[in-house]
Amino acid sequence: xxxxxxxxxxxxxxxxxxxxxxxxxxxxxxxxxxxxxxxxxxxxxxxxxxxxxxxxxxxxxxxxxxxxxxxxxxxxxxxxxxxxxxxxxxxxxxxxxxxxxxxxxxxxxxxxxxxxxxxxxxxxxxxxxxxxxxxxxxxxxxxxxxxxxxxxxxxxxxxxxxxxxxxxxxxxxxxxxxxxxxxxxxxxxxxxxxxxxxxxxxxxxxxx
Amino acid sequence: xxxxxxxxxxxxxxxxxxxxxxxxxxxxxxxxxxxxxxxxxxxxxxxxxxxxxxxxxxxxxxxxxxxxxxxxxxxxxxxxxxxxxxxxxxxxxxxxxxxxxxxxxxxxxxxxxxxxxxxxxxxxxxxxxxxxxxxxxxxxxxxxxxxxxxxxxxxxxxxxxxxxxxxxxxxxxxxxxxxxxxxxxxxxxxxxxxxxxxxxxxxxxxxxxxxxxxxxxxxxxxxxxxxx
Numbered sequence: 001x002x003x004x005x006x007x008x009x010x011x012x013x014x015x016x017x018x019x020x021x022x023x024x025x026x027x028x029x030x031x032x033x034x035x036x037x038x039x040x041x042x043x044x045x046x047x048x049x050x051x052x053x054x055x056x057x058x059x060x061x062x063x064x065x066x067x068x069x070x071x072x073x074x075x076x077x078x079x080x081x082x083x084x085x086x087x088x089x090x091x092x093x094x095x096x097x098x099x100x101x102x103x104x105x106x107x108x109x110x111x112x113x114x115x116x117x118x119x120x121x122x123x124x125x126x127x128x129x130x131x132x133x134x135x136x137x138x139x140x141x142x143x144x145x146x147x148x149x150x151x152x153x154x155x156x157x158x159x160x161x162x163x164x165x166x167x168x169x170x171x172x173x174x175x176x177x178x179x180x181x182x183x184x185x186x187x188x189x190x191x192x193x194x195x196x197x198x199x200x201x202x203x204x205x206x207x208x
Numbered sequence: 209x210x211x212x213x214x215x216x217x218x219x220x221x222x223x224x225x226x227x228x229x230x231x232x233x234x235x236x237x238x239x240x241x242x243x244x245x246x247x248x249x250x251x252x253x254x255x256x257x258x259x260x261x262x263x264x265x266x267x268x269x270x271x272x273x274x275x276x277x278x279x280x281x282x283x284x285x286x287x288x289x290x291x292x293x294x295x296x297x298x299x300x301x302x303x304x305x306x307x308x309x310x311x312x313x314x315x316x317x318x319x320x321x322x323x324x325x326x327x328x329x330x331x332x333x334x335x336x337x338x339x340x341x342x343x344x345x346x347x348x349x350x351x352x353x354x355x356x357x358x359x360x361x362x363x364x365x366x367x368x369x370x371x372x373x374x375x376x377x378x379x380x381x382x383x384x385x386x387x388x389x390x391x392x393x394x395x396x397x398x399x400x401x402x403x404x405x406x407x408x409x410x411x412x413x414x415x416x417x418x419x420x421x422x423x424x425x426x427x428x429x430x431x432x433x434x435x436x
Contacts (some may be wrong), residue, residue: 011258030275034266042260049259057373062261063269070273100374138252157250182214188249 012043012083012159022082026073033073037066040083044090050154051094053143061097065090091155091169098147141191149184156181211239213246220246272368342406350409357416364423375426382419386412 017039024032041062048061068089076085142150151170155161156177161169163177170177211219211233218225219233220243233239389412393405400408 030270037266037269041265042258045261046258054373055262056376059261059263059265060371060373063265063272066265066269067273070269070275097373138249139256142253142256153253157253158256178214178217182212182217185217185246185249186213189245192249 011046012040012087015039015043015083017082022076022078026076033070036069036082036086040086041066043083044086047087047090047154047159048094050142050158051091051147051151052097053150057097061090061093064093068093087159088169091159095151095169098151138188138192141188144191145184145187149180149187152177152180153184153188210236211242213242216243216246219243220250342402344402347402347406347409350406350413354409354412354416357413357420360420361416361423364420365427367423368426372426375422378422379419382415382422386415386419389415 017036021032021035025036044065045058045062048058048065049055052058052061065086069086076082142153145153148170152166155166155169156163163174163181166172166177167174209232211229215225215229216233216239219230233243389408393408393412
């Protein structure tokens with residue numbers, strides 16, 4: 001049996017699986033399926049955790065994703081790496097959860113998001129830094145983003161999805177994805193305490 | 209005129225941008241600084257630690273997919289148990305149905321007759337316009353109904369290994385509401401009237417009914433919807 005070593009930086013792009021294992025999994029070999037799971041469980045969980053913010057929700061997404069991988073592997077055509085197919089399943093599961101009425105109801109009870117969104121609607125970017133503690137680390141700032149912005153920034157900047165792909169996944173346009181990415185970065189910059197936009201425009205000196 | 213964040217992101221990502229914009233950004237210290245910030249944030253996002261699951265999920269995944277030896281061997285037993293459970297829940301549903309909508313978990317905190325919701329006051333008015341007096345037997349019937357629902361709930365199979373966060377939220381909400389009603393029942397003592405006591409027990413029956421329904425729905429086989 002092939003041993004899979006998990007490095008600290010285990011992302012989808014780092015994971016490779018021999019085609020022979022995928023073929024065995026498609027024939028119903030449970031050991032092969034377990035290898036698929038062991039290879040991709042960490043990146044799937046990590047993706048779900050970043051999009052959903054909660055470990056319990058990430059656990060649920062992880063399980064649902066691999067139940068679907070187990071039961072629907074026949075539908076994997078093999079025209080892209082299996083990791084891409086598994087990732088797409090996981091992303092779709094996350095998006096379905098994020099769109100669910102229950103998840104939106106739970107979200108509405110979260111004070112950080114509610115405060116930030118209310119203030120932003122009222123008086124613009126500068127106010128966000130007044131409601132949030134002085135300097136957040138990036139992980140906290142990412143978690144504080146609204147779900148859609150957080151999803152887009154994670155899928156685009158980390159998972160490498162194009163705006164076209166994100167638009168397709170979310171049932172929206174390319175420009176929607178671009179504007180959400182811009183919005184996410186604007187909020188990240190403000191909550192991380194960057195104030196460069198207040199400086200005057202200066203000509204770069206040419207020392208050549 | 210500074211470049212917008214969206215324009216800077218396009219530059220950062222190598223998307224097509226206006227030549228004039230590109231020239232401006234490369235000659236403007238502020239825009240260059242903002243572009244560097246965007247690159248730095250992206251790089252930091254990519255360097256964030258990768259987090260893996262804290263628990264072993266493989267056995268549960270196998271079971272949920274119907275591929276564990278245990279789930280295969282126990283399928284017939286589960287099917288029969290499911291039929292028995294469905295019959296008992298149906299019987300209880302017929303007994304408790306009084307056309308009340310599913311209780312969403314709102315609990316009326318009753319401290320005096322004035323706290324009774326208007327609907328209860330209307331229900332408690334008899335045909336002659338006098339306040340309806342609930343008898344001890346009627347309240348005891350509600351108590352018995354609540355106990356039967358408790359027995360049904362405890363007879364149900366344990367919750368599935370793959371739980372939906374939304375269902376868990378609902379169940380937790382209902383359990384908390386039941387706990388609130390129990391607190392009022394247990395600690396009000398002789399301070400409540402027959403009417404208040406009836407109202408509390410009716411609330412308890414409604415909440416238990418909802419909890420049994422949600423738990424029963426959870427035991428039904430789930431269909432996994434796949435999206436390409």
